[in-house]
Amino acid sequence: MAEVVIEKLSKSFGSVEVLKDIDLTVGDGAFVVLVGPSGCGKSTLLRSIAGLEDVSGGAITIGGRKVNDLAPAQREIAMVFQSYALYPHMDVAANMGFGLKFAGIPKAEIAARVSEAARILQLEPLLKRRPRELSGGQRQRVAIGRAIVRKPQVFLFDEPLSNLDAALRINTRVEIAKLHKLLAATIVYVTHDQVEAMTLADKIVVMNQGRIEQQGKPLDLYYRPANLFVAGFIGSPAMNFLKGEVVAGGTGLGADGRIAIALPPGATPGMKVTLGIRPEHMSIAVGGGDLHLAATVELVERLGETGFAHLRLASGTVVIAEIRGETGLKTGDRTHVALDPAHLHLFGADGRRLG
Amino acid sequence: MPQGAYLRLLLFFLGPAVLVYSLFSIYPLLATIINSLYSRQNDGAYLWEGLGNFRTLLLDPTWSVPFWNALRNNFIFFLIHMCVQNPIGLLLAALLSLPRLRFRATYRTLIFMPTMLSVVVIGFVWQLILSPLWGIARMFLNFFGLGFLFAPWLGVESSALITVSLISVWQFVGIPMILIYTALLAIPDELIDAATVDGLNQFQAFVWVKLPLIWPTIGLVSILTFVNNFNAFDLIYAMKGALAGPNFSTDIMGTLFYRTFFGNQLQLGNPSMGSAIATMMLIVILTGVMVYLFLVQRRIQRYSF
Amino acid sequence: MRKPLSAFAVHAILGLYTLLALFPIVLVVMNSFKAKRAIFNTPLRPPTPSNFDPIGYARVFDDSALPFYYLNSITVTAGAIFFTLLFGAMAAWALTEYKFRFNTLLALFLSIGIMVPIRLGSVAIIQLVAELNLINTLTALILVYTAQNLPLAIFILSEFIAQIPKDLREAARCDGLTEYNIFFHIILPLIRPAMATVAVFTMIPVWNDLWFPLLLAPAGGKQTITLGVQQFLGQYITDWNAVLAALSAAIVPVLLLYVIFSRQLIRGLTSGAVK
Numbered sequence: 001m002a003e004v005v006i007e008k009l010s011k012s013f014g015s016v017e018v019l020k021d022i023d024l025t026v027g028d029g030a031f032v033v034l035v036g037p038s039g040c041g042k043s044t045l046l047r048s049i050a051g052l053e054d055v056s057g058g059a060i061t062i063g064g065r066k067v068n069d070l071a072p073a074q075r076e077i078a079m080v081f082q083s084y085a086l087y088p089h090m091d092v093a094a095n096m097g098f099g100l101k102f103a104g105i106p107k108a109e110i111a112a113r114v115s116e117a118a119r120i121l122q123l124e125p126l127l128k129r130r131p132r133e134l135s136g137g138q139r140q141r142v143a144i145g146r147a148i149v150r151k152p153q154v155f156l157f158d159e160p161l162s163n164l165d166a167a168l169r170i171n172t173r174v175e176i177a178k179l180h181k182l183l184a185a186t187i188v189y190v191t192h193d194q195v196e197a198m199t200l201a202d203k204i205v206v207m208n209q210g211r212i213e214q215q216g217k218p219l220d221l222y223y224r225p226a227n228l229f230v231a232g233f234i235g236s237p238a239m240n241f242l243k244g245e246v247v248a249g250g251t252g253l254g255a256d257g258r259i260a261i262a263l264p265p266g267a268t269p270g271m272k273v274t275l276g277i278r279p280e281h282m283s284i285a286v287g288g289g290d291l292h293l294a295a296t297v298e299l300v301e302r303l304g305e306t307g308f309a310h311l312r313l314a315s316g317t318v319v320i321a322e323i324r325g326e327t328g329l330k331t332g333d334r335t336h337v338a339l340d341p342a343h344l345h346l347f348g349a350d351g352r353r354l355g
Numbered sequence: 356m357p358q359g360a361y362l363r364l365l366l367f368f369l370g371p372a373v374l375v376y377s378l379f380s381i382y383p384l385l386a387t388i389i390n391s392l393y394s395r396q397n398d399g400a401y402l403w404e405g406l407g408n409f410r411t412l413l414l415d416p417t418w419s420v421p422f423w424n425a426l427r428n429n430f431i432f433f434l435i436h437m438c439v440q441n442p443i444g445l446l447l448a449a450l451l452s453l454p455r456l457r458f459r460a461t462y463r464t465l466i467f468m469p470t471m472l473s474v475v476v477i478g479f480v481w482q483l484i485l486s487p488l489w490g491i492a493r494m495f496l497n498f499f500g501l502g503f504l505f506a507p508w509l510g511v512e513s514s515a516l517i518t519v520s521l522i523s524v525w526q527f528v529g530i531p532m533i534l535i536y537t538a539l540l541a542i543p544d545e546l547i548d549a550a551t552v553d554g555l556n557q558f559q560a561f562v563w564v565k566l567p568l569i570w571p572t573i574g575l576v577s578i579l580t581f582v583n584n585f586n587a588f589d590l591i592y593a594m595k596g597a598l599a600g601p602n603f604s605t606d607i608m609g610t611l612f613y614r615t616f617f618g619n620q621l622q623l624g625n626p627s628m629g630s631a632i633a634t635m636m637l638i639v640i641l642t643g644v645m646v647y648l649f650l651v652q653r654r655i656q657r658y659s660f
Numbered sequence: 661m662r663k664p665l666s667a668f669a670v671h672a673i674l675g676l677y678t679l680l681a682l683f684p685i686v687l688v689v690m691n692s693f694k695a696k697r698a699i700f701n702t703p704l705r706p707p708t709p710s711n712f713d714p715i716g717y718a719r720v721f722d723d724s725a726l727p728f729y730y731l732n733s734i735t736v737t738a739g740a741i742f743f744t745l746l747f748g749a750m751a752a753w754a755l756t757e758y759k760f761r762f763n764t765l766l767a768l769f770l771s772i773g774i775m776v777p778i779r780l781g782s783v784a785i786i787q788l789v790a791e792l793n794l795i796n797t798l799t800a801l802i803l804v805y806t807a808q809n810l811p812l813a814i815f816i817l818s819e820f821i822a823q824i825p826k827d828l829r830e831a832a833r834c835d836g837l838t839e840y841n842i843f844f845h846i847i848l849p850l851i852r853p854a855m856a857t858v859a860v861f862t863m864i865p866v867w868n869d870l871w872f873p874l875l876l877a878p879a880g881g882k883q884t885i886t887l888g889v890q891q892f893l894g895q896y897i898t899d900w901n902a903v904l905a906a907l908s909a910a911i912v913p914v915l916l917l918y919v920i921f922s923r924q925l926i927r928g929l930t931s932g933a934v935k
Contacts, residue, residue: 052548073554085549088658089567098563099553132658146549361758364839368754372747372770372810379807380773383781383788390783447677450670458671464922465678468685471918473868473886476910479893479903480684489900491687491703525680533926557666578775586777589870593890609779616783626783633780644775 001186002063002076002153003028004049009058011048018044020210022058026154026203031180031187033197035233036207042190043158045207049188050079050156063153073103078147079156083163084139086131086146093118093127096146110149117145120182137168144179157189161196173199194234198222206230223343228351231276237308239276239345240319246271251346253293255315260290261344264355273354276345279308282321284329285338295319297333311337384637390630408631418628424603425611426639428516432607433584435520436527441576443524444531449561451532452539454547463536470529478593481522485509509594512604519605523590527583531576538572539565570655578647585640588613608636685911692716692904699900716905720892723902725881726909729888733867736798736884740805740866741859747806748813748858749851753843755814756821757829767818773811778804779871789876796880804872809862816861820854821847860928867914885910 004026011019018041026032034042047053049060051072060067067075086095096117097110105113118124121141131139140160147155160176161169177200180187191197197204198218205215206229213233214226225231231239244253246267250260253275267273285292295311298318307323321337329335346354356364391408393401412418450456451463469477484491485508493505508518542565550560588609591599597614598621599606614622616629690706691699698711720726755767778785785804786795794800824847832842873887883891889910896902918925 047548050548050552052551071554072552077552079549079552081545081549083543083545085543085545087546087549087564089656102554102559361760365754365758365760367840368750368758368843369766371743372751372814373766375743375747375803376770376773376807376810378788379785379804380778380781380810381769383778383784384776385781386784386787387781443677447674450674453670456670458674460923460926462674462678463926464919466674466681467922467926468915468918469681471864471914472685472911473870473889473914475868475870475886475890475893476907477684479907480688483903484684484687489700489703494704582775582777586779588779589868592870592874612782630783633783637776637780640776640780 001029001184003061004154004186004188005059005061006045006049007059007061009045009048009055009060011044011053011055011057018210019048019055022212024205024212024215026186026188029184029186031189031200031202032205033189033191033201033203034205034207035191035194035197036213037233038192040207041210042192042205042207046079046156046158046188046190049075049154050077051075052079073099076150076153077156078150078152078154079158080143080147080160082159084131084143086139086142088131091128091130092123092134092142092145095131095142096149099146099150113149113151114145117148120148120179121145136164137172140164140172141175144176148183153186155185155187157187159191160189161191161193176200194236198234204234206233208233224353225276225345226353228274228276228347231345231347231353235278237279237320239278240282242275242277242313242315242317242319244273244275246273251275253315256293256313256317259293259339261341261346264346267346267354272349274347274351276347277319277339277343279320279322281340281343282319283338283340284309284321284323284327285336287336289336289338291339291341292336293339295335295337297329297331297335299331300327300329311335313337387630387633388637390627391634394627395625404627408627409635412628412631412635421603421606421611422632422635425606425608428605429585429587429607431516432520432523432587433581435517436524436580436584437577439521440524440528441531441573441580444528444576445535445573447528447532448535448539449565451536453557454544463533467529467533469526472526474523474526474589475593477522477526478590481525482509482594485518510601512601515595515601515604519591519594522594523587526590530579534576534579535569535572538569542568568658571652571657574647574651574655578644578651581643581647582640585636585643608632608639612636685915688904689908689911692901692908696901699904713901714905716899716901716903717909719896719899719902720905720909723892723896725883726885726888726892726906728881729883729885730913732798732882732888733885736801736805737863737866739798739802740809741862743802743806744809744813744862745855745858748810749817749848749855750843751810752814752817752821753847756818767814770814771811773808774815778808782871782875786875794876796877796882798877798882800876801872801884804876805862805866805869809858809866812861813858816858817851817854820851824850856924857928860925 004024006022006024006026009019009022009024010017022045024032034045036042044053048055049062051067051070055068062075062077072079087098090098093114096114100110100113114127115124118127121144123138123141123145126134126138126142131142134142140163143160157176161172164172173196179185180200189196189200201218203215204218204221206213206221208229214221214230221230221234225234225239228241232241242253242256244251246252246263246269247258248269250258250263251273252258293313295313297309298312299310300323301308301310305324309321309323309327309329310318311321312318319337323329348354392404392406394404394408396402412422447466451459483489487493487505487507493502496502496505506514508514546564547560550564555563585608587607591605591607591610592613595605597610597617597619599610599614612629612632615625615632618624687703691703693707693712693714695711695713695715698705698707698713702711751770755763755770789795789800789804792800794803828846829842832846837845867884868886869884870886870890873884877883878887889906892906893903896906
């Protein structure tokens with residue numbers, strides 16, 4: 001396995017820049033997940049690593065070797081596609097061994113590698129089947145098997161779970177995590193599903209409009225989002241945002257009053273800021289208080305032990321707060337919501353985190 | 356819905372199509388087959404012949420020599436289309452479907468252009484170009500230093516059929532091209548990406564991945580070529596007339612049928628023998644279709660993506 | 661990727677073939693405007709003011725009924741398309757929507773014509789048309805072409821109608837529409853793209869056909885343009901100006917229409933291609 005280093009990578013289609021100045025290091029044996037909304041460039045970045053897209057500038061290095069001008073097959077990568085892209089006219093064994101045949105690997109070696117991969121993925125009884133005779137989950141495993149037999153330096157996954165139903169998706173997610181440990185593989189994995197990203201990744205890379213917004217360990221991104229975009233993208237339901245202005249000793253929130261919080265250095269009175277807080281860090285409170293805001297209940301969603309209350313604040317902003325147990329709240333109730341000061345995020349006018 | 360209303364409904368929707376189709380397509384086909392079993396007497400009465408007309412057609416030298424000649428020519432006509440038109444169509448479609456090809460629409464539109472024009476017009480245009488009087492063809496050969504190769508190909512027995520076939524190929528290459536092009540476009544891009552990652556170059560990806568996936572279309576193109584070729588008439592009639600000269604060297608089933616039925620300078624029209632020839636054409640075409648349906652199509656695996 | 665040489669080869673092949681496809685057409689149209697001497701002396705040069713001579717066109721439009729033949733062709737083609745689409749869509753709707761005995765059998769019966777060319781029944785068609793007193797009428801041609809094109813039309817339209825969500829028809833029934841209204845006001849507008857495809861498949865062979873005009877309407881001013889040009893060419897075979905002008909007159913309008921509509925046409929061909 002090898003390290004992947006991407007430096008100053010850029011790509012444009014005509015005048016449209018789809019990747020801008022990407023710097024990214026994927027450590028040896030690391031599991032890196034690229035997330036972002038559709039059209040953010042994450043798939044293009046993955047395909048550039050694979051060599052399926054030409055890049056306009058910058059360098060891609062795999063295992064210390066610059067691969068910019070190498071064909072995909074020479075980059076020692078393997079790719080698992082969203083639609084699996086199995087060859088419909090070949091059986092499972094032929095699908096897995098097809099690339100090896102063109103690499104000039106002896107037949108006996110191909111057979112050995114295919115049966116090894118089939119054993120790992122429990123595909124042995126299916127080797128003589130055609131793709132259309134397989135279920136979605138089985139096709140997915142064949143696609144992974146086709147990647148394994150190549151013994152690549154890096155595995156590339158392009159939204160591999162998006163065509164599976166919900167139950168199978170969770171299963172396969174666990175399988176992929178196990179496989180990562182078993183093969184000690186370097187993996188770059190693209191998804192738009194943040195649950196996949198949070199559960200699988202050693203490192204998450206959040207992309208937006210062709211740029212990397214933030215990269216880091218999943219919980220770092222969760223607890224210390226670098227900007228409004230990442231704050232809003234990671235976490236479900238999304239973080240609540242309240243617009244305000246820095247005042248002496250706290251933040252003024254207009255009609256919602258002012259709350260006293262410790263201001264980070266650089267926050268000067270008069271500055272426009274956005275206050276962010278996750279639903280799980282808000283709670284229903286009785287009466288007013290320093291970090292309490294008055295609210296009217298709009299809707300209560302119960303999921304069982306936990307649930308969410310949609311609350312309209314005095315300013316008209318609607319926030320979502322997590323509730324636990326039996327609260328007795330119902331639509332139209334007037335109440336207060338308390339903010340946990342340890343988990344308040346403050347963002348400047350440019351969207352960047354303050355402090 | 357009451358029974359009567361339902362019946363009226365079906366009659367309204369199906370009636371016109373079934374009526375026109377039965378009257379002008381199925382009835383004439385059946386009547387032609389029946390016609391072929393009778394002969395018309397001088398007094399206008401029809402006499403039951405059984406398979407007599409076919410015996411005459413296949414065994415009596417006056418009839419069988421032209422018949423076998425036309426059938427043989429028709430097979431050559433078909434083989435030239437299979438060996439020239441369809442491979443060129445495949446090549447053009449393969450090139451047109453290459454990713455990120457510039458001027459794709461322009462090439463496609465212009466190459467398909469001759470297919471739009473009437474066979475009569477095309478036949479005449481080529482007759483002029485190949486004519487020794489105008490000398491365009493000779494001029495071109497001279498340019499490449501090959502002037503000695505020039506001959507009035509259309510007027511020479513040994514080359515007339517091949518020339519006519521190639522003109523037809525030139526006109527209709529657009530049809531296999533478009534059909535195969537469509538089939539190639541239906542192949543998902545990710546499959547070709549997978550082949551690229553597997554180390555195949557564009558040519559290998561075509562041979563090992565795309566081609567196996569478009570066999571059903573190539574099968575379809577072949578049977579369409581077969582049916583159209585054994586039904587051909589216009590081009591030869593336009594270029595060589597009903598007599599399909601020189602010396603019947605371009606005579607195919609369609610021209611033989613026309614000549615037999617309508618008559619010409621050499622013979623009187625004979626509806627019964629015309630029907631017999633049409634029936635033989637029907638048998639040839641149906642045999643081809645059956646071979647395709649039961650032998651070819653069943654062995655070709657179809658894929659949905 | 662990144663191989664300029666192979667890209668060059670691809671464009672070279674496609675470009676050469678495009679030239680081969682265009683050359684004969686351009687040659688004929690170009691020379692139709694030249695004086696006879698120039699046609700023979702400099703056939704590969706475009707017309708110049710000094711050798712420009714429209715005598716061929718004068719002869720074509722004086723001596724023949726070409727404009728009328730155009731009108732005949734337009735009538736026949738439009739008529740055939742109209743009835744093929746109307747009757748074909750109606751039958752396709754009934755076959756896909758209503759379950760009745762012999763449904764499958766009827767569908768099979770209607771599909772015979774996809775593979776068996778109607779030309780083979782010509783002997784009986786002539787007799788039939790003669791009995792109906794329709795020889796040398798455009799009606800006969802329209803009826804025959806409608807019969808010829810119905811099978812493929814029904815096949816394509818059925819596939820398309822089957823894809824229309826069942827909910828839509830059920831909703832219409834709940835709204836109280838009659839079956840006739842459902843077809844004419846809901847189904848017909850929805851299958852317009854498929855009808856365009858069928859129109860393309862119908863139009864080209866009908867416009868270009870020589871066989872049935874030759875058999876059913878060879879005279880009496882009811883010739884189609886294809887037959888008319890064929891007869892004209894036979895008559896003026898030695899008059900090169902007239903021949904080239906007649907050919908151009910047959911080619912140019914079709915090509916103009918083709919260039920204008922080529923995008924839709926190719927899309928129709930590629931979307932409706934028989935699978």
